[in-house]
Amino acid sequence: MVYHFKSRRIIYGLTLLFIALSGFAQMPIFKRYYIADIPGLGWLAQFYVTHAIHYALAAVLMGLCAYVVLDYYFARKTSGTKRIQITKDTRIAASAQLKIAALSGLIITGFFMVVKNLSGIYFPHGVVIGLDLLHLLFAMVLLGATAYTWVRRRTWIL
Amino acid sequence: MSSPISRRHFLKTSVFAAGTAIVGTGAANAAITSDEEKESLVTLIDISRCIGCEECVYACRDANAHKFADPKKPFPKMYPDRVPVEDWSDRRDVTDRLTPYNWLYIQYASATTKEGENISLTIPRRCMHCQNPPCVKLCPWGAAKQEKNGLSRIDSQICLGGSKCKKACPWDIPQRQTGTGLYLDLLPAFAGNGVMYKCDRCYQKIDKGEQPACIEACPEDVQTIGKRSDIIKMAKDLAKEMDGYIYGLDENGGTNTIYVSPVPFDQLVYDTGKGKPHMHPVKDTMAAGSNLAIAMVIAPIAGAAAAVGKYYRQMKEEA
Incomplete structure (x- = not known):
């Protein structure tokens, strides 16, 4: 394993x-x-x-x-x-749960951003800005949690 | 022009919008694909009719003067030193190229006809309003936007002036003015560099059912605006009639500005460079991304299949 x-x-x-x-x-x-x-x-x-x-x-x-x-x-x-x-x-460690939440957020916001970038698709301006900022926020959370678990040598599962 | 949008308001709006996006249904409902009812507006520019009088240039400036920047000097010092200060506020009257204060200019070109005659042509140049505009789609903050009618524009209240849109644009259309916009309220020394400006096809006039200023002012009816299907048919008919050539139909995956010329575009001789866009063939710059989007659909299915395969293999070994 x-x-x-x-x-x-x-x-x-x-x-x-x-x-x-x-x-x-x-x-x-x-x-x-x-x-x-x-x-x-x-x-x-x-x-x-x-x-x-x-x-x-x-x-x-x-x-x-x-x-x-x-x-x-x-x-x-x-x-x-x-x-x-x-x-x-x-069990899944608390830090891993945070990483999973951030990854989920990244995938969901990323999905809408990819759809938005296709030709002929129009999203309201506020939604586009929201997606951009949320995607960045989730990335920062994931990287922060990853840095923490890396330094503290924490595993995903307990 | 000072930014009327505060940082708090910007973040508040963004968080609200983000909430809508995450709810899912909001975002799903928000996606409106263009269909026949919401067909994009396209401009046809018949180069053979243009006399280079610049009426369109001055009409554009008048109609959009209220959108121009009015930066206060001295500009905040930006770091590192390589960050360029781009200031056109003292050269607002420049009309021989695109600037933050001149969103449309007349490009002079020469060519030789099939009959061997040397001719001069004048070409109104401005944003092509791509069908899938990279300036809009690749803007990291969503400062550039595309309307349902196909026009693209940059929100001067949100743009930070990073100039990514200009680098992403195959024609380098957007132009930067330093010392204005939201970046002044954030970290003016370390991020941002003003606001990017370009033709927004007089969206405020179109919203009122009027025509863009450049079209209204033209004494020679060089430009025609209408539904995409109508204008494409008109452009093809015109090209056939004058035995001419079309530019913009396929460039960058298709644009909402179609030029028709009596001579091939690759035989036009004109000045290019900063603020002076070319008329070369342009590949669809967003095509790679659209193709990779398919990989994103396949990848999770492949991952799931691999896990299922591993499970059944182990079950067989255990049995």
Whole structure:
């Protein structure tokens, strides 16, 4: 089981790192503050590149979320069988619950933002601003909770 | 122009709007797809009729003068030093390019006809009002908006002047004025740099059932505005009649400004550069995003299928 968790942790960690970078790159700040001048980070100032990367990684993140949620459900269902360490007594840590809430918020707001960006779709202006700010808020909560659990070495499940 | 919107009001409005979005039904109901009843408005510009009198340019300035910035100087110092100060407030009378105070200008072009005759053409240039405008869709704050009738415009009360819209625009249309707008009330030294301005197709006049000022003022009837299907038919008929060429129909996935010229657009010779947009073919800049949206639908299904597959594999091994 540790093996599976390790691989999914690596995928999740890399996805989170680059989706956060490409997400913040939607704001014109990396060029202003010389970050895009660092060799290898020039792509952070190319808005269409970061837009495509953000979308592609959002697809990876949603695929991973769907996999982990169902895998967790089946693992609890088959509690007690060999190779499965998740049991019916397994609980999700409070910090993980916060991360799950933030991830859910990101996926929901992100979904509407992707729909909004399709041709011929019009959302009221206030809704667009709200989606932008909420998406940013959820990202900040997720990154804050991730930083906390990383420093304190907290796991997702207890 | 000082910003009449306060930070508190901005955040309050945003949180309210966000609540509506999250409720789900609100956002779902909010999406209004364009259909025949709400067909976008398109402008046809017949280049062969334009005489370059600039009546449209001055009509545009008069009709939109109340929207122009009136920045107070000195501007707040911005960091780091590379952040450019873009100030057109002392050069408001410039008409030979797009500026924050000049949203429409006449581009001079020369060309050789099929018969070998050298001709001069004058072309009214302004925002193309793309059908899927990247300036609107990629604005990180939602400061740029698209109306149901297809016009796109920038809300000067919300825009922070980051100029992303200009970089995303295939024609570099929006122009920045430093020292005005919401950024002055936030962190003027470290974020934002004024307000971006461009043609908003006189939305305030269209809302009243009137025509945009440039169309009303034109003595040669160079421009025609109407429903997309009508204007496209008219543009194709006109091109056929003059054995001419169309620009804007497919550019950037389709725009709401259609030019018809008696000579091919790639044979026009004109000045381009800052504030002087080109007339080259433009790919659909939003196409990659739209295609990747399909991947976002497939990915969760693939993830779920992988988990189900793993479960059944383990069950088989356990049995």
